[in-house]
Amino acid sequence: MISIVLIQLDITPRDTSILPRLCDANYEVLDIGNRTDWAFLPPLGSISTKRTDISHEQFSLLSFSRCSASRRPTMTTTTNGGENGALSPRSFAQQHQRPRESFKGCSRIDDYELLGKLGEGTFGEVYKARSRKTGALVALKKIIMHNEKDGFPITALREIRLLKLLKHENVLRLEDMAVEHHSKIIDKRKRPIIYMATPYMDHDLSGLLDNPAVNFTIPQIKCYMLQLLQGLRYIHQSKILHRDMKAANLLISNKGILQIADFGLARNYDGSVPQAGQGGGESKREYTSLVVTRWYRPPELLLHLKRYTTAIDMWGVGCVFGEMLIGKPILAGESDGHQLEIIFDLVGSPNEENMPGWKKLPGAESLTPRPRPESLSSKFRNHGPAAVSLLKQLLQLNWRTRINAIDALEHPYFKSDPLPARPEDIPTFEDSHELDRRKFHDRKAALPPAPKGGTVGGAFDGPNVGFANGDGYGNRANGRHGGNRNGGDGGRRPAWAREQPRHEHRLPPRPPPPENPPSGWDGGKDQHDAYNRDRAPRNRGGANRPDIDTYIPSYRGARDDRPPRDDRRRRDDRDDRRHDWDRRDRDYEDRSRASRTRSRSRSPREREREVYRR
Numbered sequence: 001m002i003s004i005v006l007i008q009l010d011i012t013p014r015d016t017s018i019l020p021r022l023c024d025a026n027y028e029v030l031d032i033g034n035r036t037d038w039a040f041l042p043p044l045g046s047i048s049t050k051r052t053d054i055s056h057e058q059f060s061l062l063s064f065s066r067c068s069a070s071r072r073p074t075m076t077t078t079t080n081g082g083e084n085g086a087l088s089p090r091s092f093a094q095q096h097q098r099p100r101e102s103f104k105g106c107s108r109i110d111d112y113e114l115l116g117k118l119g120e121g122t123f124g125e126v127y128k129a130r131s132r133k134t135g136a137l138v139a140l141k142k143i144i145m146h147n148e149k150d151g152f153p154i155t156a157l158r159e160i161r162l163l164k165l166l167k168h169e170n171v172l173r174l175e176d177m178a179v180e181h182h183s184k185i186i187d188k189r190k191r192p193i194i195y196m197a198t199p200y201m202d203h204d205l206s207g208l209l210d211n212p213a214v215n216f217t218i219p220q221i222k223c224y225m226l227q228l229l230q231g232l233r234y235i236h237q238s239k240i241l242h243r244d245m246k247a248a249n250l251l252i253s254n255k256g257i258l259q260i261a262d263f264g265l266a267r268n269y270d271g272s273v274p275q276a277g278q279g280g281g282e283s284k285r286e287y288t289s290l291v292v293t294r295w296y297r298p299p300e301l302l303l304h305l306k307r308y309t310t311a312i313d314m315w316g317v318g319c320v321f322g323e324m325l326i327g328k329p330i331l332a333g334e335s336d337g338h339q340l341e342i343i344f345d346l347v348g349s350p351n352e353e354n355m356p357g358w359k360k361l362p363g364a365e366s367l368t369p370r371p372r373p374e375s376l377s378s379k380f381r382n383h384g385p386a387a388v389s390l391l392k393q394l395l396q397l398n399w400r401t402r403i404n405a406i407d408a409l410e411h412p413y414f415k416s417d418p419l420p421a422r423p424e425d426i427p428t429f430e431d432s433h434e435l436d437r438r439k440f441h442d443r444k445a446a447l448p449p450a451p452k453g454g455t456v457g458g459a460f461d462g463p464n465v466g467f468a469n470g471d472g473y474g475n476r477a478n479g480r481h482g483g484n485r486n487g488g489d490g491g492r493r494p495a496w497a498r499e500q501p502r503h504e505h506r507l508p509p510r511p512p513p514p515e516n517p518p519s520g521w522d523g524g525k526d527q528h529d530a531y532n533r534d535r536a537p538r539n540r541g542g543a544n545r546p547d548i549d550t551y552i553p554s555y556r557g558a559r560d561d562r563p564p565r566d567d568r569r570r571r572d573d574r575d576d577r578r579h580d581w582d583r584r585d586r587d588y589e590d591r592s593r594a595s596r597t598r599s600r601s602r603s604p605r606e607r608e609r610e611v612y613r614r
């Protein structure tokens with residue numbers, strides 16, 4: 001399948017005949033001319049894992065004004081006239097090409113003033129910048145090229161393509177693309193760097209929850225949840241799976257608006273869109289199960305279901321909801337096996353009743369989970385029956401009946417007191433992004449220790465306070481409700497009836513320095529910090545635990561001794577898809593003999609392609 005076409009040629013009658021066919025196939029004609037580049041963007045979902053056949057230079061010619069599927073023409077004529085009579089293929093294409101004035105190509109990086117770094121992700125770094133043309137604040141996401149021979153990264157094309165098509169208040173907008181050309185003196189052979197420009201958002205949810213000065217109120221949580229569900233309902237109705245739902249991918253402005261971001265793993269799906277009262281339904285086809293950051297990954301993906309649905313994103317919404325309620329991630333697994341264990345601890349172990357067909361899933365074959373009841377109701381009881389009910393429906397083991405966004409929006413939780421806040425009524429906060437976590441951590445470390453044996457904790461509580469004094473979900477061991485400044489009143493009123501939920505220290509414990517440091521390690525402080533930040537928590541199961549740890553995209557295999565990719569070196573220790581070299585190698589070692597043989601016979605790039613094939 002052609003992923004993107006950019007052709008430079010003299011137009012001949014034979015050549016022009018492809019134009020209407022491309023229009024028919026919903027390709028977007030950006031420009032045609034006698035001796036010029038033709039640029040076509042592919043229809044949604046047609047991006048394959050083959051070479052993108054497009055260089056950065058060519059890419060920078062493309063136009064990035066918004067398009068919509070409905071605007072595209074459909075051609076009913078045949079290439080030699082057909083129903084449209086006299087219309088020649090070339091005239092047809094010319095009539096349907098985008099107006100020339102909208103074809104403006106990318107901006108230059110000089111059009112922006114860089115103001116600082118906001119985040120470092122799997123696929124690039126994100127900077128805060130100001131447009132010199134409009135004065136508007138933007139976030140510039142740098143697209144990193146890993147293998148220049150393969151052309152422009154397919155993941156970035158997917159993300160750009162999807163963001164261009166989506167238009168909703170609760171979905172991040174792609175406003176522009178910017179190109180940075182290398183200075184001729186330094187290295188003019190180097191490829192230009194491309195950035196995606198999106199409106200600047202003051203916070204991401206993960207950064208905001210880490211900010212000790214911020215305490216979410218219940219109306220605020222309801223307001224964010226409603227916006228999240230509205231955005232997701234729109235995404236799912238647009239036939240798109242997000243596949244990386246997590247707090248760090250939810251951006252929030254100081255106007256109280258929440259937007260879903262990071263479509264780097266998103267793709268369109270086949271089959272019908274969710275219907276009210278019908279959960280996520282069934283999938284028509286298979287996709288890769290190696291998606292979603294582990295802490296937000298649903299049990300069916302951990303058990304390698306390939307016919308998954310929009311329900312995978314709804315599980316992530318459940319995790320985010322729980323995280324907002326207790327102020328820290330609710331399911332912080334240390335490996336895939338551990339992740340399943342803690343899921344079963346929370347929602348009960350799977351059986352034919354609560355997860356029909358689970359035993360037949362590829363990852364369940366050798367699994368015999370210890371039978372246990374659900375503990376969610378008691379762990380979240382302080383947040384009220386409506387919150388527990390919604391959380392239970394979002395965190396349902398059975399993906400077929402897990403609540404969908406349409407029904408979740410109608411849940412009584414949003415209609416009971418206290419009612420959701422209006423976005424404009426939510427207070428403003430200091431900017432809080434992924435990279436601010438360290439700043440907040442240091443600030444907390446500088447605070448005086450909480451009084452020994454005291455019941456007042458809140459922002460002064462250490463990382464384990466919830467578990468030491470209760471169960472970490474806002475319940476105290478002595479049976480009283482969370483006694484912090486957000487929720488504690490000695491148990492006289494249930495926490496859910498008050499406005500402030502519990503908010504605890506969310507940073508996971510700092511792991512020890514590496515025993516087998518990655519190549520290039522010299523033990524310097526920066527390296528040490530970066531390594532520790534990036535490193536996933538150690539496997540509690542010990543060396544013999546037959547546990548694997550997966551996250552995609554996995555670029556390095558057991559036999560790959562290339563240095564780690566720049567963008568994988570710095571990794572948030574809560575999101576472990578990006579690093580931990582020895583663990584990833586062990587992951588490959590632990591896989592079945594067949595897949596090991598297969599993976600060793602392929603280059604990391606081929607493995608990466610395989611991951612994205614679906």
Ligand SMILES: Nc1ncnc2c1ncn2[C@@H]1O[C@H](COP(=O)(O)OP(=O)(O)OP(=O)(O)O)[C@@H](O)[C@H]1O
Pocket residue numbers: 118119120121122123124125126138139141172198199200201202203204207244248249251261262264433434435575
């Ligand atoms: N428009 C924006 N405004 C403010 N901050 C942003 C914006 N876009 C991204 N960020 C910050 O950058 C971080 C990483 O962005 P994003 O998730 O899009 O990149 P990524 O490379 O796909 O990351 P990841 O691998 O974590 O999914 C976000 O968590 C957020 O803190």
